[in-house]
Amino acid sequence: MPITSTFFARTTILLLAAGALALLAIVAASLWLVDRTGEYTEQVLHAQQTRSASSGLLTLLQYAETGQRGYVITADTAYLEPYELGRTRIPEQLQRLRALFAGDATRLAQIERIAGLADEKMGELTQSVELVRTGRVADAVELVRTDRGKVVMDNLRDHLRELIGQIDRSIQTAAGNTRNSADALSWAVIAGALVIALLAGGSVWMSVRYTQDLVAARQEVQELNFSLEERVAERTSDLARANDEIQRFAYIVSHDLRAPLVNVMGFTSELEVSLDVLQRHVAETEKLVEPGQAIEARQAAFEDLPEALRFIRSSTTRMDRLINAILKLSREGRRTLTAERIDMGTMLETAAASVQHQLQSNDGSIIVEKPVPNILSDRLAVEQIFGNLVDNAVKYLDPARPGRIVVRGREQGGQLAYEIEDNGRGIAPQDHERIFELFRRSGVQDQPGEGIGLAHVRTLARRLGGDVTVDSALGRGTVFRVILPRRADGFAAAPGIAVERKTS
Template structure:
């Protein structure tokens, strides 16, 4: 199924959300496992410190007791050296062990008993050593033999052994917990990595598919455009040839029509002169003859009226033929593009009607802020000359005529020129009709054949532009002419 733009965006968002959720889960789990690992590490360190302290204290006690026994047996001071060194370390070792066990309230009472037992053992050892130095060996032996010192030593060693065993167990558990925590961390990383790989892979696959389909679509569009361009060029050439044939046909027809029309006009003049002669003869004849009276009526009323109708019709037909010839000649004229400053051209067009506008206390305002264009000067003069003439011709009676000419740049390398007036306006149903040949709208109180705006639209299109109109009846009209900034000319000339 093709990947549409909407599907691509939705799928990409879903994949990004999935990847973000997976990343957040990995980060959160990593932080949690890291905190657990730190907790296990702290517990292992505490257990190790407790074990080291207990082992050290136990070693000092056994060293002190061993030195005491050796001195009691031999009486030599050399055996007192380990005793003295061990006894000197006991206070610091007891304090260290006690500080380590502070977080454990259950060890408070056993620690107090241990301290009492060690103190009692120290007193027992000091007393026996003192008796042996005094030569009272038997009393010293008796004090040792009463088994109090052994019990105190056993009690101390038992408590220290329990601490060491607990520390060993905690070390074992801590290492196991850390290993399990590391395995969990590894598993989370693997799962998270797989999820991210799937998300990235899915996104990459989606992008590849979408890009491939875009490329295919672009290639198809390029192919279609090429084919369409060929067809358009072919149709354009056909239309140009057909248009040229139509223009040639119109020119030939109007030219051929003019010959019999001239004959009609000539014979009409001759007929008029003949009627004058006939009327003079009848006037001289006089009399009351009914036939002469009928001839007199025909010569003085009927024939002049018929000749007037003939002259009016021939004048109208001559105007229509001239209009068709004008359009045909304009369509066949070769356009000559040149650099044109629109501000200057429009100012000249405005100056041409300024005196007519000023007669009614009106004014023409120019606001043309566009760069120079490349177009046909005569065609532009015809376009804006006709529009300004229409604005003057169809002014609203009773108010000063106001004409505004504005120019602005448009996207696509085009310019727009607006000719706005406050004239009588055009009814909504006639907005398109006014561009048709020989069609007029509104009151027919001004001379014209209805070819002006048809001619203007033909010339605008000939320049590659377009013209639109907006109007409100009784308030005014705005014509907008949109032109390319550079006139394109076919290699063989203007074929329109």
């Protein structure tokens, strides 16, 4: 099933949205995991600091005890250096541990117990050192032998080792959490990359399928266009032949109808002459017969026959105008159009001058707004178009107000638009297209005409490559708009004129 452009657009948008969501999810997960990894890393660093401080405290206590034992045994003050270092640094180390465990009540309680034991141990060490300094070495040795200091030191080792064990376990837990976060981050990135890769693959597949379908559709359209152009060319040729045949048929029929019509009109003229003779004869006969005997003859001679002849005359006259119009349209359809440069301002001024005398009767006016764009087209056809439209505007002015007709022209999208605007009777909306049909008229039929002029105007305009439209409202006036190409296309060229022609 071919992929439609709507389906392609919607699917592409969905894939892009899914890709964007996947990317946002990867970024969000990465940020969260990085944050968690940072927290676990801080926990490891903190635990390492507390372990280092705890181990340092135990080492200082052991150094102090070693220095005290050496001094008691040898009375050599050189052994007091570790003792003095311990006595100075142990309070600092305890304070550091309190700061590191601030906020952890359990650990602070452990530190306080260790601090008490450390104070007790340092007190025992200080007492023995002072005994040696005062020369009471035996008392100092006896104090050591009581094992009071050993018990305190053993308790200190047990508490500090327990604390260090707890810290080691917390370090292991934090390190494990850090590894887990790193692993989770890696898997999240891998999963997100797979999702994006799948979405990208889907987009590529969709694009390839749509492109293939589009290429196939274009090839099919090109083939259809080629066959369509051939069919159009065939139909155009058929229509041109049919149009020529119709025009020839119209010409022949009109010509054949005209011959008997001329006979009918001729015999009608003879009957009119004979009617004068008959009427004189009936008038003279009435003088020779009794009154009332020639009533029927008089009625026939002076009423019935004249009425019948008037009807025949009007009908043949109308038929003669129709046949002449058909012959005119047939000749125009077969006439070869010749392109030449036309000064539209001069042509429209001439058309306006030809109807000026008709407008003077009701104080009317006709104005040609200049400048008017010139055109390269068939002069006779253009003259007939604007001559008919100007005559039509004058013919259907409203006698209730002074007539005003304005003719103007302008460029419009590469073409030329000419307007003939009047303030006449106007045309009903339902008749805007009907007036361009052959033998159709609109409104009150109080003006001579057969309904051929506007049909002829539109036919000529379309032969020139343009069209004629109308915009009108009853009681307000009418605007006829003539759209024509700036340059003739496909016409025969007058001497010295280059004409554009279409190529296929």
